[in-house]
Amino acid sequence: MIELVKQSKSQKVNTAETLYNVFSEEVNSGLERNPKCLPSKYFYDQKGDALFVKIMNLPEYYLTRSELEIFQHKTNQLINALELHPERYFELVELGAGDGLKTKELLKVLEHQNYKFDYLPIDISSNALNLLEDNLKQELPKVSVKTKQGDYFKVLDALKESKHPKIILFLGSNIGNMSDSAATKFMTKLSANLNPEDKLLLGVDLIKSKSVVLPAYNDSQGVTAAFNLNLLARINAELGADFNLNQFKHKPEYDENEGIAKSFIESCVNQIVTIKALGKSFKFLKGEKIHTEISRKYNDTLITEIIANANFSLDTKILDSKAYFADYILTRNA
Numbered sequence: 001m002i003e004l005v006k007q008s009k010s011q012k013v014n015t016a017e018t019l020y021n022v023f024s025e026e027v028n029s030g031l032e033r034n035p036k037c038l039p040s041k042y043f044y045d046q047k048g049d050a051l052f053v054k055i056m057n058l059p060e061y062y063l064t065r066s067e068l069e070i071f072q073h074k075t076n077q078l079i080n081a082l083e084l085h086p087e088r089y090f091e092l093v094e095l096g097a098g099d100g101l102k103t104k105e106l107l108k109v110l111e112h113q114n115y116k117f118d119y120l121p122i123d124i125s126s127n128a129l130n131l132l133e134d135n136l137k138q139e140l141p142k143v144s145v146k147t148k149q150g151d152y153f154k155v156l157d158a159l160k161e162s163k164h165p166k167i168i169l170f171l172g173s174n175i176g177n178m179s180d181s182a183a184t185k186f187m188t189k190l191s192a193n194l195n196p197e198d199k200l201l202l203g204v205d206l207i208k209s210k211s212v213v214l215p216a217y218n219d220s221q222g223v224t225a226a227f228n229l230n231l232l233a234r235i236n237a238e239l240g241a242d243f244n245l246n247q248f249k250h251k252p253e254y255d256e257n258e259g260i261a262k263s264f265i266e267s268c269v270n271q272i273v274t275i276k277a278l279g280k281s282f283k284f285l286k287g288e289k290i291h292t293e294i295s296r297k298y299n300d301t302l303i304t305e306i307i308a309n310a311n312f313s314l315d316t317k318i319l320d321s322k323a324y325f326a327d328y329i330l331t332r333n334a
Contacts, residue, residue: 058221074318091164093166094169120147122152160194171201187309200329206326207259213256267285
């Protein structure tokens with residue numbers, strides 16, 4: 001028993017060290033580029049998780065409400081589209097589970113109707129997974145929850161050995177945080193990590209007017225700005241940087257013809273920032289921007305394009321009442 005505890009502690013230390021090293025490398029490579037960029041996945045530390053929960057409840061942030069409406073009011077339609085049967089066991093795997101707000105609506109119905117399944121949420125944030133697991137123990141104690149921290153594909157590769165049917169949830173338009181080429185590669189790799197007849201529920205935000213989209217990324221309370229700038233605070237805390245957050249600002253953009261919302265952190269002055277963990281300093285000019293996130297909006301044509309090289313067939317899509325958001329159902333081909 002003592003040896004098992006030691007091994008468990010060692011594994012956790014090794015995982016933490018690996019994540020720290022990857023974080024350092026990606027910050028370094030991003031800030032060395034021209035134009036500068038930082039990966040949006042690093043928004044999600046403990047403070048970032050809490051800020052994003054606030055964002056989801058903002059009046060301007062329609063995305064969560066739109067997909068939540070689908071999960072609340074079209075749950076049985078989702079279950080039928082996913083071809084689930086109460087007597088057949090399956091694994092419900094969620095990529096980037098977060099707080100599980102929408103998924104819980106589906107879990108409630110599956111539990112009530114006595115479906116046989118395990119829920120396997122995957123997230124890079126251990127804090128988010130711990131909070132989700134604790135919450136589900138309180139709200140849905142009968143649901144079997146097996147959390148998985150780490151990279152989506154590494155976890156899926158390990159899960160692929162199981163021949164049980166899998167339902168993959170990739171919600172919240174998280175696919176929209178990738179460029180079109182990256183999304184195409186992601187979908188191709190995702191299909192390769194699944195078995196024939198496995199299903200994917202892909203939630204995406206649809207292309208719409210600037211008057212609706214831009215406020216969702218630039219709310220009047222400044223929560224989104226705090227969320228974006230928290231990335232610099234995280235680099236300060238974890239890598240020993242000296243970013244002065246008062247000398248940077250949140251800068252969102254959206255072109256409805258292109259259908260892509262973009263978030264930047266803009267330097268307000270000429271300045272130099274030192275990151276101790278990297279042993280480097282980085283020069284910022286006034287007005288220079290760090291690209292932190294994209295949020296691609298989709299339509300049927302774009303969805304067809306990003307799955308063109310993937311081994312998926314597109315079954316159907318389910319819309320919210322305003323047609324702001326779509327949940328596409330795809331099947332992994334044989």
